[in-house]
Amino acid sequence: MLSSPFILLLFCYRTAASSLAPGQIKNLVTFGDSYTDVVAMADGGTMWPVYAAGYANVSLFPFAKAGATCSNNITNRPFPSVFESQLPAYFDELANRTLPDLIQHETLYTLWIGTNDVGTNGLLTGHGAPGVSLVDTVACAVDWVKVMYASGARNFIFQNMIPLQDTVLYSTDSYLNHYWTEVRNTTDWNVVMSEITKSGNKLQELMLKALVPSLKDAHVGLFDSYSLFEDMFLHPAEYLNGTAPLNVTGCVHSCVYQLNESTADTGVCTIANGTDRDSFLWYDELHPSEQAERNVAREIANIMEGKENRWTTWLS
Structure with a gap:
């Protein structure tokens, strides 16, 4: 019988060995909200998927849309959600052959969702469907993996929520802005958002770990966006390189x-x-800057190139 330390070592080895091979990935397919939408350009410039595809020399097929939640049946907003709009668009393009016949071994699928689900006009302000909770929004995102796997996808990067409490919108020193024009208790929002993002990310991790044993031959990576942005917030000199004084509490x-x-x-x-x-x-008050997006892009590009990545845990 194998000893417990040996089993642990074997598990760690298999987890590390399941990362993508150099030169394997040729295509990047993205889903999500304004943090990933390459058309709305919520960073005021070029978005991370464009940079990442360029850094790694892969083809980009973007489906993320600004304002999106995972499902409008959970948090109803007048924007193209993942399940009611983005996934149907992806499958329509496959059926119509407007999307190339992607070789699944060579294709990486990413999802970065949650900011709108849990924020203003979402769970934070009581705008979810009756009876829904953080469990429902997280379970929806995990269901994206199931749907894509059933369609043939095998390589996934699941990007968790950033520390939204550090954005201008949800900071204790926030002000009335485009995203919220009513008086609110900024300290309360900051505390609640910190709890939501941390709890939601842990739920995502646990749900994904429970799911991956059923996904034969799949590679599922959990990209820790939260820790990356927390590190950028705490150590800006390592990430920001503009000509003005470094600033993590204001915005462009x-x-x-x-x-x-x-x-x-x-x-x-x-x-x-x-x-x-x-x-x-x-x-702005809610979105990462273009320089922050470049940092995200470099990390995702490293993943696609099969390099070691400090922000990514391979669950399978």
Whole structure:
């Protein structure tokens, strides 16, 4: 009978050995929200999937859409959700042959979702469907892996939620802005968002670990976006390289709103230009800056190139 230390060593070996091989990945297919949408460009510039595909010299097939949640049946927003819009679009393109016949061994699928599910006009402000909770939004995201696996996909990167409490929108020093124009308790929002992101990410990890034994021949990597952004927040000099003083509490495009008698005005905006932009962690009150996206892109590119990656845990 194998001893416990040996079993543990074997498990660690198999987990490490399941990472992608150099030169294996030729295609990147992305799903998610504005953090990944290459058309809306919520970072004010080029989005991480474009950079990552360029760094790793792979073909990009983007399906993420700004404003998306995992499912509008859970958190209903007037945007193209993963299950009601993005997945149907992907399968339609496959059926219509507008999407190339991807070789699954050479294709990596990514999902980065959750920011809208748990935030304003989502779970945080009580805008989920009756009776839904964080468990439902996380389970929905894990179901994406099941659906894609059933369609033939075998290589997955699951990107967890960033520390949203560190964004301008959910910070204790937040102000009225485009994303929320009503008075709120910023300290309460900050505390609750910290709890939501940490709890949601742990639920994701546990649910994925429970799922992977049923996914024969699949490679599932959990990309720790939370820890990467936390590290950028705590050690900006290692990640930001702009010409202005490094800034992780403000943003490139800041618009402060003032309350009128009935509603907010259009806001007073301050905008950083040129290379000063690369000194900021955040582009606006909710979205990462282009420089932050470059950092994400480099890490995802490393994964696609089969390199060791400190932010990724291979679950299978």
